Amino acid sequence: MSVYYTEDHEWVSVEGDTGIVGITDYAQKQLGDVVFVELPDVGKVLDQGAEAAVVESVKAASEVYAPVSGEVMEANEALQDDPAIVNASPEENGWFVKLSLSDKSQLDELMDQAAYKAFVKTL
Amino acid sequence: MTEADHSELKMLPLDALHRELGAKMVPFSGFEMPIQYEDGIIAEHLWTRSRAGLFDVSHMGQLEVRGKDAAKALEAHMPGDFIGLKEGRLRYSMLLDDNGGILDDLMVTRRADHFYIVVNGAMKKADIAHLTRHLPASIEVKERADLALLALQGPKAAAVLERLGAEVGLITFMRGSEVRVRGVEMWISRSGYTGEDGFEISLPVKNAAGLARLLLKDKDVKPVGLGARDSLRMEAGLPLYGHDLSRMSTPIEAGLTFAVSKRRKMEGGFAGFARIDRQIKEGTKVRRVGLKIDGRLPAREGAGVFAGERKTGVLTSGGHAPSVGGPIAMAFVASEDAGDGTKLQVEVRGKLLDATVVPMPFVPHNYVR
Numbered sequence: 001m002s003v004y005y006t007e008d009h010e011w012v013s014v015e016g017d018t019g020i021v022g023i024t025d026y027a028q029k030q031l032g033d034v035v036f037v038e039l040p041d042v043g044k045v046l047d048q049g050a051e052a053a054v055v056e057s058v059k060a061a062s063e064v065y066a067p068v069s070g071e072v073m074e075a076n077e078a079l080q081d082d083p084a085i086v087n088a089s090p091e092e093n094g095w096f097v098k099l100s101l102s103d104k105s106q107l108d109e110l111m112d113q114a115a116y117k118a119f120v121k122t123l
Numbered sequence: 124m125t126e127a128d129h130s131e132l133k134m135l136p137l138d139a140l141h142r143e144l145g146a147k148m149v150p151f152s153g154f155e156m157p158i159q160y161e162d163g164i165i166a167e168h169l170w171t172r173s174r175a176g177l178f179d180v181s182h183m184g185q186l187e188v189r190g191k192d193a194a195k196a197l198e199a200h201m202p203g204d205f206i207g208l209k210e211g212r213l214r215y216s217m218l219l220d221d222n223g224g225i226l227d228d229l230m231v232t233r234r235a236d237h238f239y240i241v242v243n244g245a246m247k248k249a250d251i252a253h254l255t256r257h258l259p260a261s262i263e264v265k266e267r268a269d270l271a272l273l274a275l276q277g278p279k280a281a282a283v284l285e286r287l288g289a290e291v292g293l294i295t296f297m298r299g300s301e302v303r304v305r306g307v308e309m310w311i312s313r314s315g316y317t318g319e320d321g322f323e324i325s326l327p328v329k330n331a332a333g334l335a336r337l338l339l340k341d342k343d344v345k346p347v348g349l350g351a352r353d354s355l356r357m358e359a360g361l362p363l364y365g366h367d368l369s370r371m372s373t374p375i376e377a378g379l380t381f382a383v384s385k386r387r388k389m390e391g392g393f394a395g396f397a398r399i400d401r402q403i404k405e406g407t408k409v410r411r412v413g414l415k416i417d418g419r420l421p422a423r424e425g426a427g428v429f430a431g432e433r434k435t436g437v438l439t440s441g442g443h444a445p446s447v448g449g450p451i452a453m454a455f456v457a458s459e460d461a462g463d464g465t466k467l468q469v470e471v472r473g474k475l476l477d478a479t480v481v482p483m484p485f486v487p488h489n490y491v492r
Contacts, residue, residue, distance in 0.1 A: 032147075032159060033165040036421060058350060058421075058445075059158070059350055080419075
């Protein structure tokens with residue numbers, strides 16, 4: 001399993017042809033208390049950079065973009081009842097969607113953990 | 124306000140303290156202000172409802188208006204009874220234009236030899252200009268930029284102040300008094316913007332950080348930012364100028380008829396009276412209402428409100444309400460759709476959410492009268 005990151009603070013954890021997508025701890029801290037997560041329907045095909053979810057914090061609505069292209073295989077239904085999981089466990093239990101990746105070469109454009117950490121330090 | 128260049132933003136007198144407390148600072152009303160501290164908006168909101176939250180609202184304008192017949196002069200521009208306002212009493216009012224449009228909402232206190240007026244930070248300059256231009260030359264309007272304004276809000280607020288030796292027990296809701304705390308003279312009123320019992324404290328900028336630090340030492344006090352201030356005031360049904368109130372609406376349309384004092388209703392003699400009098404007698408086309416929205420998806424300012432196929436209005440405030448446990452909103456809708464219990468729909472990203480018109484406040488007020 002490898003984890004890749006975007007400059008928009010999404011992560012995708014890849015195992016085989018499956019990628020689990022969420023937002024980073026840095027992102028959840030910026031958003032503040034999450035009160036609602038709008039997730040896509042299973043079966044929806046997302047292009048890289050397309051809206052994958054909308055996170056509503058107390059302050060504002062923020063879009064989460066698909067770090068890579070793929071079809072939605074599963075959405076994290078636990079977030080419907082308890083959206084605050086995104087704050088408590090952004091990089092594990094607070095994932096948004098599981099994608100069946102259609103173009104793994106897109107992963108090459110993303111950052112690894114060390115690069116992302118360095119990127120966050122520049123912000 | 125629109126987000127200005129950060130270099131034009133002013134710093135609050137407690138700026139260093141906010142940063143020390145881990146505040147996230149954002150531009151608001153021309154100031155860099157703390158939107159939240161480390162606990163986050165929901166925790167700060169709930170803390171204020173159960174204990175006491177400390178807010179720095181020094182961005183607001185503190186004005187003194189003095190001169191012969193100042194009460195009468197103010198009455199020409201506001202619908203409140205200031206001639207009959209007793210010393211040490213506060214009155215919520217609005218500055219009106221000639222058409223009855225709301226230029227600002229504000230709090231007026233009668234003090235021994237002047238009126239003390241607290242206005243919205245973003246409107247301060249415009250208010251001063253308006254008053255200076257329209258009041259008789261014999262009336263002086265002075266901004267007290269040398270004063271800071273703190274608010275201590277919540278059910279423990281009175282006990283906290285008393286533990287510091289501040290005698291606030293006799294100050295009931297909408298009253299104020301000069302109080303000496305640890306050798307510093309300050310003006311304390313029992314008022315606020317959260318729906319809770321609480322106090323607003325006006326004191327010299329040079330003493331503000333000292334008092335704030337003293338208050339924060341109390342186990343019942345935590346700092347609370349603008350984010351929770353907004354969700355608290357929404358739950359309390361209190362409008363926010365520039366969002367729920369503007370020059371486009373009158374006090375009657377905004378559901379603030381209570382602020383038109385009885386004598387003023389009968390006698391008139393204030394800006395916009397003709398229109399306001401007509402609206403009191405004949406009703407208005409639109410009205411500000413509270414909406415309880417089904418589900419959990421928050422709807423925000425600008426969202427359309429529908430009665431079936433017909434667009435009836437727009438949200439002027441809206442978001443997650445921590446004490447309600449779900450989304451609430453304020454909207455201006457057609458008066459025919461403004462009755463309590465009316466089922467409406469609110470549009471968020473193409474989805475229509477069911478909503479019901481409900482009486483405000485959303486959370487009962489806890490004032491000590």
